[in-house]
Amino acid sequence: MESRGLVAWNLRKFRLAKRLSQEKLALEAGIARTYVSRLERGVENPTVVMLDRLAKALSVKSVDFLAPKVTGGSCRRRYLRAVSRHPGAGEPIDTEA
Template identity: 65%
Template sequence: MDGRRLVAWNLRRHRVEQGLSQEKLAVDAQIDRTYVSSLERGLENPTVVVLDKLASALSISIADLFRTPSRGERPPKPLVAGRRGKLKSQ
């Protein structure tokens, strides 16, 4: 797995484990939400500054964004209810 994919995997894993939406993480890291989405899909190459902002917002070290997944480890599932799910139930 290349570095971009590792960051994508771990960024989403940490975000989902903490129950944060992409929007909330983006606000906390002071970056655009669509950029968080692109990072999680492995479409962007983040700078060290962006990695530092994301790690800080997630209360993890930058090194945690490069952890190799264990053999057989599955990608994190999406959060249960997104914005659309909440709007439909109101």
């Protein structure tokens, strides 16, 4: 995958992991929401300065935007989604109680 695609994929992944809307991320990074949208679609090619601003807003390192795309199976996605929505869902059940 080309660099622009990796940036797009990882930007969206980090934003969703922080549960931020495009608008909220744009406000925190001091950019337009439409620019965030274009970055996530791979239409725009961000500068290093822009990656630094986005990284700061997302509490990640700029280099993290170029990390290889990692996908899990659909079962793993469903598990992670369930755990993120229901705190404690991934913890073992205490059968001794």
